[in-house]
Amino acid sequence: MSDSNHSVRNERLAGRYSYLEREGLLPLPVQDGITVVVELRYAAWAGECLNLLQQHSGASVSLIGVAMDRDFPLKPLAEAFPGATFIPYEPGNYGVNEALAYALTSFVVLIEDSVMVTPGWVGNLLWPFIDDPSVQVVAPRSSTELGEARERLHFGTEQELSAYVAHSLGRRQGEWHEVPVLCGSCLVFTRELLQRTGGFDSTLFKRQLMVADWCLRARQRGARLVLSDTLYVHSLQPLLEARARDEHEAMQVSVQAYLAKWGLDSSEVNVEEGILPIPPDVSVLPPRPGITLEKSAAPVPLVTAVVYSERPLVLTPEESCEFQRRLQGQQSYGNIRWVWIRDSRRDAFPEFPVREQDAVIAVQGEDSWLHALENVAALYGSEIVVYLSASGDYDSHYIKRIAEAVLHGSADLVVSGAASAMEEPASHQGLTPLPPMELPLERIAHRSGIVPGRITRQKGSGHGLQLEPKLSLAIGYIGGPPEANILTRRSGGEVRL
Secondary structure, eight states: OHHHHHHHOOOOHHHHHHHHHHHHHHHOSSSEEEEEEEEEOOOHHHHHHHHHHHHHHOOEEEEEHHHHHHHHHHHHHHHHHHTEEOOOOOOTBBBHHHHHHHHSSSEEEEEETEEETTTTTHHHHHHHHHHTTTTTEEEOOOOOOGGGBBOOOOOOOOHHHHHHHHHHHHHHHOEEEEEOOSSSSEEEEEEHHHHHHBBBBBBOHHHHHHHHHHHHHHHTTEEEOEEEEEEEEEEEEOOOOOOHHHOOOOOOOOHHHHHTTTOOOOOOGGGGBBBBBOOOOOOOOSSOOOOOOOSSSSOOOOEEEEEEEESSOOOOOHHHHHHHHHHHHOOOSSSEEEEEETTTTOBTTOOEEEEOTEEEEEEEEEEHHHHHHHHGGGGGSEEEEEEEEEEEOOTTTTTHHHHHHHHHHSOOOEEOOSSSSSSHHHHHHHOOOOOOOEEEGGEEETTSSSEEEEEETTTTTSSSEEEEEEETEEEEEEESSSGGGGOOOOOOOEEOO
């Protein structure tokens, strides 16, 4: 190391120690804690990532996990990490921006669940902010950064990784340098900059493009971006898979959107290979608008959707997969656990596919099948249970509509008059005439924690199931849009929504 670099390093270290001594902040150089937002994509890695974050970050760090796709199993992580906050996937809502809206600390970290951290990682990322107040975004070296910061290393154990990082800290302590853009798996920035720049542009689709775009917008607001030469974090890399055609096309659209947004020509973009064109001088470009950070009105309650087949279904494995995707894809509600109740003597699903957080309950014989339907609500900790017939036809807002009627009303059990969310209110439309206490199961939802009643086959037709509800339950009826579904009274028996 040259004498000039040695002097700069010693000066930085002296300044850091003086700051800590003056503020009484040893060992972590921050007063109000740090918010760490974790993007959850890989269920096999997420638990270890969160474990290392808790183990190596200190008590002042708050964790917010964000499910980045519909199939990510949040429930096991919520049970394993009760101190963390988790935001479920919701179509049309970019959960990272919602998580950032909840960040109230001076510093915020955005990190992917593929990143494995080591002791002292967060403190070393905060030092450049203290060295120079104009620094507002910092990233560590990793395999996901561009240029000289891109290090593709392999480690056999966590101990090997920790030994390498400790050696790097000793050799490069106090070193960092300014860069024109960052786009890797780990980023720390000030909340003050976040409030001025806003969130990430999810229309760019590719995460690295979204991060690079955010960093360029941050530079337009006077922020300095720096790379920590001191710290390395290890980012696990998934095996490359063949990209679906629609995803490939979406990628091309997002690349063109990025180039157009920053006035760049049709240069090649390949972030995986470190190829990312950036404007030579963002200060001369018109300021790009920020992305508003908004909190959701309330957490989305978990709904258990119980799917049953009242008629034998003889399907090939391919047909069963398509059947499941169609039924699940119909619903716009953002937090559903699917439970499939099968009579294994009657239903033929050779290899019925389910996500990790969902379940298939197979029983033998109709009596056991009906008993399972009556008692499935007691098996899961959801707030609402909705029954669906595999042969029914439901519109995309059906589960959302009937779940909200249960959640916001006073009835224990709600009956929908139709599958469509656009039906007239029940007081005008009414239900199909039924015996007084026999309700169509495929149109029912109820609060969790109760046994709704006795389930039998509909009399006469032999097809379809009906529920004979317990007399103590308050029953509500809906058949119209959500604003019409207001309960007028609560009691054992029937109420109107």
